[in-house]
Amino acid sequence: MKFIKSISTSIFTLLLCTACESDLEQVTYSSENAIPPTLSSLNDSYILESKNASQEAFTLTWSHPDLGYQASVINSLEMDVKDKNFANKIILASSKTDLSHTITVSDLNSKIMTLLKVYEMETAPTGIEFRISSSISAAADTLYSNIVSTTITPYEGEPEYPAITLRGSYNGWDFTKSQKVYSVNSDNIYAAMVYFDGKAADGWKFCGTEDWSTDNWGAPESMTPEQSLVTLVSGNGGDIKAYSKNSYYLEFNNTTGELKVSKPHNSWGIVGDHNSWGSGDTMMTLETETDENNKFQYYLKATLDMSAGNKWKIRPEEKWEDDIAPGAVEGEFEDAGDGNFKVSEAGNYTIKWYFNKVTPKIIVVKNK
Structure with a gap:
C-alpha cells in the first residue's frame, strides 16, 4: 500500500507541476500588457497620376510588437477607406521579419479603385487609413497599431491586380x-x-x-x-x-x-430572341488586340443581326449552366433589367467579351 501511495503521490506531483507549467505558458502572453506595433506617419495628402504608375508612392515602416517574450509574430499591413472600421480591408503585405513596405503608384491606385467600387463611391480625393495587425495564433488576440490616415486622389482607369x-x-x-x-x-x-x-x-x-x-x-x-x-x-x-x-x-x-x-x-455563343432562345447560337471566336494602354487583350467576339428590343445572353455549348448575365460583367451594353442584355435599335451588332479579367467586360457596338 505504501508503494502504491508513493506512486500516486509522485503522479499527482507530476501532474501538478505540468499543470503549473501549462498555466504559466498560457498567461505568458497578455494582450493587455503587450505593446502593439507603431506605424509611421504619412503626408497629409497624395495625388496619384497614371504617368507615374511605376514609381514609388510612399513607404510605410513599423516596429515589432513587444509581447514580453520571444514569439513568432506575423505583421500585416492593412488599408481601407477612412471611417469604415477596416470592414473591407486590403492586406498590402504580411511578414514575420519585414518592417517596411513600399507601394507603387499603380498598385496603390488599383487598390483604392477596388475599395471605391466596393463602397460604391465616386472617384475623388478619398481618406485612406492604414494599420498593422500583429497575429501570434488563432487562439491569441490580435494586436493593432495606431491608425495612420491620409487623403489620396486616385486616377481613373482599369484597376491593376497582382x-x-x-x-x-x-x-x-x-x-x-x-x-x-x-x-x-x-x-x-x-x-x-x-x-x-x-x-x-x-x-x-x-x-x-x-x-x-x-x-x-x-x-x-x-x-x-x-x-x-x-x-x-x-x-x-x-x-x-x-x-x-x-x-x-x-x-x-x-x-x-x-x-x-x-x-x-468547348464553345461560347449568343442566344436570344434572334434564334428564339433555342439551338443554333451565334458562335463566338477568339480574338486579340492591343488597347490604348498598350496592353495585350484577349476577347471572344460575335457579329449578328438583331431586331429592335431583342434580348440576348452569352452561354457555353448551347447550355444554360455558366451563362453570362449583365450583373456579372461591366462595360458598354444595355441591361434589360430581367437578367438579360438587350438592344433598342434594329441593326447589325458586334459583341466583344473580354473574359480574362477580374471583372469581365462586354462591349456592344452597332455596326454602320
Whole structure:
C-alpha cells in the first residue's frame, strides 16, 4: 500500500507541476500588457497620376510588437477607406521579419479603385487609413497599431491586380501575349477564366517572370485527364497537358501550388430572341488586340443581326449552366433589367467579351 501511495503521490506531483507549467505558458502572453506595433506617419495628402504608375508612392515602416517574450509574430499591413472600421480591408503585405513596405503608384491606385467600387463611391480625393495587425495564433488576440490616415486622389482607369501569366502553345510561349490569373485580394489566390483555343493539350505553365528565372509552376510527374484538383511543381515541373477543352476557370494558390480547374467548355455563343432562345447560337471566336494602354487583350467576339428590343445572353455549348448575365460583367451594353442584355435599335451588332479579367467586360457596338 505504501508503494502504491508513493506512486500516486509522485503522479499527482507530476501532474501538478505540468499543470503549473501549462498555466504559466498560457498567461505568458497578455494582450493587455503587450505593446502593439507603431506605424509611421504619412503626408497629409497624395495625388496619384497614371504617368507615374511605376514609381514609388510612399513607404510605410513599423516596429515589432513587444509581447514580453520571444514569439513568432506575423505583421500585416492593412488599408481601407477612412471611417469604415477596416470592414473591407486590403492586406498590402504580411511578414514575420519585414518592417517596411513600399507601394507603387499603380498598385496603390488599383487598390483604392477596388475599395471605391466596393463602397460604391465616386472617384475623388478619398481618406485612406492604414494599420498593422500583429497575429501570434488563432487562439491569441490580435494586436493593432495606431491608425495612420491620409487623403489620396486616385486616377481613373482599369484597376491593376497582382497577376501570374499563363504561357503555352496557345500563345507561342510569349510572355508579353499571355493570359493571366489575378489576385483580387492581393493574397496568394489567383483566378480567372482562360481560353486555349484548341491548344490546351499542347502544353502550358504558370509563370511570374519573363525569363523563367523565378516563380514558375508546371505539372507533376503524373496527372489524370481533366483533373479538377492538382498540386503543381514549382521550378522544374513539366508542361501541363492534361486538359483538352477550350475554356476553363482556374484558381491557383501560389503558396501551396494547388490548382483548381472548373467550368470546362468547348464553345461560347449568343442566344436570344434572334434564334428564339433555342439551338443554333451565334458562335463566338477568339480574338486579340492591343488597347490604348498598350496592353495585350484577349476577347471572344460575335457579329449578328438583331431586331429592335431583342434580348440576348452569352452561354457555353448551347447550355444554360455558366451563362453570362449583365450583373456579372461591366462595360458598354444595355441591361434589360430581367437578367438579360438587350438592344433598342434594329441593326447589325458586334459583341466583344473580354473574359480574362477580374471583372469581365462586354462591349456592344452597332455596326454602320
